[in-house]
Amino acid sequence: MSRLVLRGMRAAGLQVAELDLGPGLFPILARPNAGATLVSALGGQLRDRAGTLTIDGADPQRSPAARARIALLLALEPVTEARTVRDGLAAALGGEAEAEAALSEVGLGAWAARDPRCLTPAERRSVALAAALAAEDPLLVALCEPLADVPGVDPGRVVTRLRELGAEDAVVIPVTSSVRDLLALGGDPFVLAIGAAFRATGPVTAASTGRDVELVAISPAARDLAAGLLARPEVEAVSYDEVTAPRRVRLRARDVRAGSLAILAVATEQGTSLTALSLEPPTLDSVEAAAMNAARASLGGRPAAPPTRPDPWSVAMPFGVAPPPPPPPPGAPPALGGSADPTSAAADPGGAGTGSPEEA
Amino acid sequence: MRRSLLDGCVLAIRRVARARSLLLLPLPILFVALVGWTERSAGAAATDRTLTGATFGFAIPLGALALLRLVVPGVRLDESVLPLSRRGADRRGAALGLLATLSALAGVGGTILALVAVLATRSPADPRFTSDLVASAWIGGLGGAIYAWWLGFGASFGARGGGRWALLLLDATLGMGTGALALPWPRAHLRNLLGADAVLGLPQWAAAPWLGALLLLCVLGAVARVDR
Numbered sequence: 001m002s003r004l005v006l007r008g009m010r011a012a013g014l015q016v017a018e019l020d021l022g023p024g025l026f027p028i029l030a031r032p033n034a035g036a037t038l039v040s041a042l043g044g045q046l047r048d049r050a051g052t053l054t055i056d057g058a059d060p061q062r063s064p065a066a067r068a069r070i071a072l073l074l075a076l077e078p079v080t081e082a083r084t085v086r087d088g089l090a091a092a093l094g095g096e097a098e099a100e101a102a103l104s105e106v107g108l109g110a111w112a113a114r115d116p117r118c119l120t121p122a123e124r125r126s127v128a129l130a131a132a133l134a135a136e137d138p139l140l141v142a143l144c145e146p147l148a149d150v151p152g153v154d155p156g157r158v159v160t161r162l163r164e165l166g167a168e169d170a171v172v173i174p175v176t177s178s179v180r181d182l183l184a185l186g187g188d189p190f191v192l193a194i195g196a197a198f199r200a201t202g203p204v205t206a207a208s209t210g211r212d213v214e215l216v217a218i219s220p221a222a223r224d225l226a227a228g229l230l231a232r233p234e235v236e237a238v239s240y241d242e243v244t245a246p247r248r249v250r251l252r253a254r255d256v257r258a259g260s261l262a263i264l265a266v267a268t269e270q271g272t273s274l275t276a277l278s279l280e281p282p283t284l285d286s287v288e289a290a291a292m293n294a295a296r297a298s299l300g301g302r303p304a305a306p307p308t309r310p311d312p313w314s315v316a317m318p319f320g321v322a323p324p325p326p327p328p329p330p331g332a333p334p335a336l337g338g339s340a341d342p343t344s345a346a347a348d349p350g351g352a353g354t355g356s357p358e359e360a
Numbered sequence: 361m362r363r364s365l366l367d368g369c370v371l372a373i374r375r376v377a378r379a380r381s382l383l384l385l386p387l388p389i390l391f392v393a394l395v396g397w398t399e400r401s402a403g404a405a406a407t408d409r410t411l412t413g414a415t416f417g418f419a420i421p422l423g424a425l426a427l428l429r430l431v432v433p434g435v436r437l438d439e440s441v442l443p444l445s446r447r448g449a450d451r452r453g454a455a456l457g458l459l460a461t462l463s464a465l466a467g468v469g470g471t472i473l474a475l476v477a478v479l480a481t482r483s484p485a486d487p488r489f490t491s492d493l494v495a496s497a498w499i500g501g502l503g504g505a506i507y508a509w510w511l512g513f514g515a516s517f518g519a520r521g522g523g524r525w526a527l528l529l530l531d532a533t534l535g536m537g538t539g540a541l542a543l544p545w546p547r548a549h550l551r552n553l554l555g556a557d558a559v560l561g562l563p564q565w566a567a568a569p570w571l572g573a574l575l576l577l578c579v580l581g582a583v584a585r586v587d588r
Contacts, residue, residue, distance in 0.1 A: 045442060047587055062588050064364070068448020078442055081374035092447055117378075 002056060002139045004042075004171045006197075009051035011037050015195035016051075021173075025166030025187030028175045029200055029287060034192055035144055035175040036075035042142035042173060043072035055140045055171070071135035071170075073143040077124040079117055085127055086112040092131050102134030103127070105161070107154040126150045133161045141165050141172040147181040159185060179204065179281040193291040203290035204282065212236070214280035215259045217249045221272035225249050228266035234258040250280070364450040368457020371444060372431045376465065388419040392473050396480025406481040407492060408555060415477040416503055416550050417532075423473065424466040424507035425528060428515060431462050432524075437516040438586040455586045456579070463508040470504025471497045499553050506546045506571050509578035516585035546574055 006019040014030075014037040030038060040046040041053060044060025044067045053059055058066040082088035089099035103109050108130055111123075119127065129150050132143060146162070147155045166172040166187060174185055182189050182200065189200035219225050226240035226249045239250040253259025256279060267274050282290075395414035399406035432440040441454040474496035482489045510527060517523025535547025538557045542548035552558045552567040562570070 043446060045439075045446065047438060064445070064448045064450045064588060067445060070446075072446050080443055081371065081378055 002169050002171045003054075004140060004173070005052065005054045007052040009041065009049060009053055011041055011046055011049035013037055014041070014192075016192065017196040019190070019197045021171050023166065023169050023171055025162055025172045025174075025185070027182050027185040027187050027189045027200075028173060028192060028197065029179065029182045029189065029284065030175055030177060030192040031284070032075075032145075032177045035177055038192070039072065039074060039142045039144040039173075039175050042140060043067070043070050043074070045072070045074070060140075066139065069135075069137070069139040071132035071138045071141040071143075073125060073129050073132045073146060075144045076121060077128045079119075079124065082116055084112065085114045085116055085119070088116050089127065089131050089134075093134055098134065102130045106130045106133060106152075106157050108152050111152070120151075122149045122151050126153050129153055129158065133158065133165075137168075138165070138170045141170050141174075143174045145176050145178075145181070146174045147176065147184060148178060155184070163187070177284055179284060179287055183281055191287055191291045193288040194295060196295070198291045198295065200287065200291070202294055203287045212252055212254070212286070213256050213259060213282075214250060214252050215256070215263065216276075216278050216280055217251070217263050217267075218247050218275040218277075219249065219267065219272055220247060220275070221270065222247045222249045224270055225263070225266055225272060228270055229262060232262040232266065235262050247275070361450050361453040364444065364453030365457040365460075367444050367449050368441060368454035368459075369461045370457075371441065371454070372458045372461035372465075375433070376427065376430050376461075388423050388469075388473060389476050392419050392476045393480045396477050400481045407478055410477045410481050411474065411496060411554050412551055412556050415473050415500070416547070416554065419473050420466075420470045420500065420503045421507050421511075421528060421531065421547075423469050424462075424504055425511055425524065427462055427466050427469070428508065428511050428524060431458055432512065432515045432521055434520055436518065436521045437512060437582065440515075440521075450588055451586050452583050452588055455582060459509060459512040459579075459582060462512060463505040466504035466508035467501040468504070470500035470502070470507075472500070474500025474503075496554075499550065502553075502568070502571060503546070503550050506550075506575050506578075509575050509582070510546055513578040513581045513585070516582055544574070546571060549574070 002023050004019070004021045006016045008018070009016045013033040016038070028035070028038070037046065041049050042055075042060070044063070047061065049061075053061070055066050055070065060066045060070055080088040082091065085103070086096055086099045089102055090096045093099050093102055100109065100112050103112055106126075106129065108126060111127065116124070116127070129143065129146055130153070132141060135141065141162070143162075146158050150158075162172050162174060162185065172187070174181075176182055176185070183204070189204070190197045191200040191203055193203075217225060222240060223242060223246070226238050229235050229238045229249065229251055235251050235253055237252040240248075249263075251259055251263070253262065260277060263274070263277060392410065392415050396406065396410045399410045402409075437455055437459075438445075438451050441449065441451055441458060444454045445451045475493060478489070478492045478496045482492060486492075510531070511524045514524035514527035515521035517526070531545045531547050534541050535545030535551075536542070537548065538559050540560060542559045548559045549567040549570045552562065552564055553571075555564070558564065558567070
């Protein structure tokens with residue numbers, strides 16, 4: 001049975017105090033640099049690191065036999081010397097038929113005859129992902145952003161295959177910096193923060209149900225809806241882009257209930273219909289902060305201040321619409337059924353925001 | 361290990377064969393030939409000047425560096441065998457195979473360049489033509505091979521294998537002397553083999569064993585610098 005043990009591992013931009021995993025799917029949420037470093041280390045391709053890293057008792061950095069059973073997708077895949085993508089994969093998988101099957105499995109069958117030197121870095125990652133998913137009986141599958149920056153790959157097939165591998169005897173570790181991808185991957189997620197790996201379910205839930213939730217409403221009259229929402233005191237910010245997403249309004253509210261009720265109230269006032277209403281996944285910053293707060297709470301310390309970062313919200317309203325009012329001061333009573341209690345909303349982060357309703 | 365060594369050799373040949381820059385191969389040959397013809401018209405000892413200057417001073421080390429650039433392209437030596445190591449190859453074996461192939465190619469290149477230097481500076485009627493041709497050929501081969509290992513070992517230092525440049529520069533500066541500082545550098549002993557001033561007064565026959573010892577050190581150093 002596969003077993004991955006990380007203990008006191010340190011490398012540039014990465015610290016993991018302890019992680020001990022058996023077979024299964026364990027997506028990890030991490031900063032992009034830390035994630036790339038972690039995957040390199042897991043694949044035995046990072047010389048400058050300290051600490052213990054073993055897969056089935058062998059350090060992949062020093063054990064070619066262990067590396068042979070690790071399926072790897074790096075952040076930056078090197079150019080291969082093969083004449084075609086098919087040849088390159090055949091060397092890794094043992095035959096041309098296997099190579100073509102691996103490519104077809106993720107929707108890249110048409111790439112078989114391409115010259116690997118003509119692939120973009122992202123396309124090289126797609127090919128490497130196809131090879132990693134086709135690995136036979138791996139001990140460890142370590143993938144850097146398997147759902148992002150892999151053009152041509154069907155994400156649904158990737159998730160399905162990762163779950164299959166996890167259900168077999170492999171330790172499957174997809175690393176991502178996107179909370180949305182983390183939720184899409186399922187499994188037993190972790191988050192890397194303050195040099196430790198925490199189970200991510202708690203922090204993601206805490207971040208989703210805390211302050212500053214983000215909601216997306218899809219409506220045929222999104223422009224009017226956005227204008228109406230600007231006047232609502234429980235709405236902290238509204239984002240509407242008439243050019244790129246004319247049917248979508250994003251808003252930030254203090255909690256899910258207040259934001260949802262505000263949207264419904266405005267839609268009712270205006271007599272407009274809503275096609276969909278969804279909760280956006282929390283940001284990496286807020287999940288990290290929630291993880292740190294949980295850690296501090298477990299040690300009896302005070303919660304940390306929320307992360308300071310530039311406000312990514314921009315209001316793109318048509319001419320003639322008044323700018324949004326300033327957000328209410330903290331502690332002010334919410335209007336029209338809004339709830340000041342951030343814990344009052346029972347959001348399901350796993351079910352909400354894992355895909356754009358408009359795109360669906 | 362043996363399989364990894366072989367895989368490393370194949371990887372090196374593929375990298376060299378697929379490189380478009382192979383079209384630039386005639387350039388060092390033209391350079392040495394041009395310098396040789398110029399030196400020949402300048403007077404006596406043209407062969408010595410062409411060999412110690414243009415050929416062993418510039419063309420062979422820079423040619424080895426260019427070949428290394430194809431085989432270990434802008435990365436550290438251990439990272440250059442990533443396509444093999446991720447499939448379970450022994451990195452040390454693969455790196456040794458890579459450098460051994462590079463060394464063979466650079467040796468052939470060195471031999472050709474040395475031959476061109478003699479052909480450009482001596483006429484076939486010269487009584488020393490044949491002896492110079494033979495001596496220059498093997499010294500050129502040895503020079504190419506030793507520079508390939510030397511620079512390959514250098515590529516195991518630095519985040520992107522920049523140590524190769526450091527060793528090249530040190531060899532170009534310190535290797536020109538004849539004191540104790542020149543002892544570790546291939547250039548000094550190659551110059552001794554070619555008949556120039558010897559390092560610390562060492563006899564000419566001692567230069568080849570010294571170069572062999574340096575080559576062995578580079579092999580051991582490369583093995584030590586690369587994880588399995």
